[in-house]
Amino acid sequence: MPDTSYRIVDVGAARIAVASPLIEFHHQLNLVYPHQRDGGGDVPFADIRVALTPGSKLRFWGRQVRLWSESQAPFEPYPIGSALPLFEWGSNWLLSQRLNAYLLLHAGVVARGDQAVILPAQPGSGKSTLTCALHLAGWRFFSDEFGVIDMERGLVLPMLKPAALKNASIEVIRQHTNAVLGPVFSGTRKGDVAHFVPDKESFEERRTGAHPHMVVFPRYVAGAPLRCLPVPPTEAVMRIGLNSFNYQTLGPLGFDAAVRIARQARAYDLSYGDLNDALACIETLFDQTP
Numbered sequence: 001m002p003d004t005s006y007r008i009v010d011v012g013a014a015r016i017a018v019a020s021p022l023i024e025f026h027h028q029l030n031l032v033y034p035h036q037r038d039g040g041g042d043v044p045f046a047d048i049r050v051a052l053t054p055g056s057k058l059r060f061w062g063r064q065v066r067l068w069s070e071s072q073a074p075f076e077p078y079p080i081g082s083a084l085p086l087f088e089w090g091s092n093w094l095l096s097q098r099l100n101a102y103l104l105l106h107a108g109v110v111a112r113g114d115q116a117v118i119l120p121a122q123p124g125s126g127k128s129t130l131t132c133a134l135h136l137a138g139w140r141f142f143s144d145e146f147g148v149i150d151m152e153r154g155l156v157l158p159m160l161k162p163a164a165l166k167n168a169s170i171e172v173i174r175q176h177t178n179a180v181l182g183p184v185f186s187g188t189r190k191g192d193v194a195h196f197v198p199d200k201e202s203f204e205e206r207r208t209g210a211h212p213h214m215v216v217f218p219r220y221v222a223g224a225p226l227r228c229l230p231v232p233p234t235e236a237v238m239r240i241g242l243n244s245f246n247y248q249t250l251g252p253l254g255f256d257a258a259v260r261i262a263r264q265a266r267a268y269d270l271s272y273g274d275l276n277d278a279l280a281c282i283e284t285l286f287d288q289t290p
Contacts, residue, residue, distance in 0.1 A: 008046065009033060009091075012158035012206030013148040014099055016091050017046035022065065025052060025083040032084070032162040032182040032195040035203040048094045052083050069094055078188075085185050085193050088164055092145055095159075096245040102157070103257040104245040105147030109156055110139035115213035116156040117286065118147045118265070120243035126220030129169040132196045133275055134282065136176045140205060141198035151250075151257045154264065155209035160202060162195035170194045172275065212265040214289055215240065216282060224273035228281050236267035 009016040009029075020026065030036075048069060055064040055077060064077035067090040074093070078086040096104055108119035108131030117139070121127040128144040135141040142148075142156065144163035149156060162182065165173055173179050173196055180197040215236055231239070240258040241247040247254040266289045272278040 006046075006049065009036060010206070011160045013102065013146070014047040014095055014159065015045065016095075017049040018052070018087065018091075019050075020052040020083065022052060022054060022080075022083055024081075025065075025087070028084040028182060029087070032197055034180075034197060035200050047099060048091060050087065050091060050094070052087060054080055082185050082188055084182070084195070085164070085188055085190075088161065088195065092161070095146070099148075100246050100249060103149035103151055103247065103250060103254050105149065105240065106145070106243045106245060107147035108134075108144045109142035109147050109158075110134045111142060111156070111210040112139055112286065114208075114210045115286075116142065116210035117214045117216060117282065118156060118212060118261070119216050119218050120147065120240060121218050122243065125218055126169070127218055128163045128165060128196075129172055129220070129275065130218050130278055132163050132165065132173050132179070133176075133279055135198060135202070136173070136178055137279055137283075140210075141202040142210070144196075149257050149261065150209060151253055153209070154211070154257075154260055156212055157209045158202070158206045160198055160206040162197050164190075165194050165196055167191045212261050214282075214286060215261065215265050215267040216285070217243075217267070217269050218278065219269075219271045220275075220278075221271050221273055224271055226274070226277040226281060227269075227271045228285070229269045231267035231269050233262040233267070236262040239267075 006017040006019045051068045052065050063080040065080050065083045066073050066077040067075055067086050105120050108127045110117050119127050131144040143159040146159040148159050174181055182195040184194045186192050237258045
């Protein structure tokens with residue numbers, strides 16, 4: 001019989017409890033969270049709890065899977081074979097709605113030592129691809145989706161979930177010899193999707209935060225030359241707020257946290273058409289930024 005007890009997915013800044021009778025889903029979960037070690041059973045605490053349950057076999061469009069949390073199903077069902085993308089997107093959405101102890105930026109984050117580079121950007125900007133490429137170039141991986149700001153200590157905290165790469169980005173990252181990706185899910189609502197797996201060292205340091213050192217607002221533009229300009233602190237505060245999940249919800253606390261980041265970290269606007277140019281630019285900026 002399949003195991004339907006909850007298991008913990010510990011991503012550093014949050015804990016996710018997930019249950020499902022789908023054996024293939026658990027197999028895929030193990031592939032993209034290879035460093036997790038959890039025996040399941042009773043879960044004393046989790047920031048969110050989700051269950052993925054299969055629907056009826058009788059629907060004419062094929063069997064589906066639905067995500068439940070707190071007795072609610074906030075999303076339309078997905079095809080039964082796309083349980084992992086549903087879990088990843090669904091748990092990200094739930095965390096963005098509920099994890100209000102922190103300022104949550106829509107950003108990739110990497111770090112070198114105890115100094116973090118925050119990459120806030122809108123969907124489609126290429127931030128996930130850039131974050132993964134920086135990690136493969138030797139930076140510690142924090143997240144491709146969440147810049148988790150501890151407002152009391154002023155630290156960036158890891159949210160160590162696999163990065164969801166889409167369409168052409170999959171092959172861009174896969175060609176790197178050290179890249180580890182899960183299975184490709186074709187034809188999802190966001191196109192083809194595969195999940196990039198951060199390395200074991202990043203996982204083992206998932207409770208170690210870093211100080212904001214730089215904020216880079218990246219934007220990939222096919223065929224465009226490299227362009228990098230400094231962003232004044234006042235503009236950086238505004239753009240940090242615009243690239244946040246809960247800035248308005250937090251009110252003055254969110255504003256103060258954004259101001260603190262802008263004062264502490266130099267900010268830059270980066271547009272590029274070649275990924276290697278962007279990597280080299282960020283390396284140079286990091287070394288030159290006091």
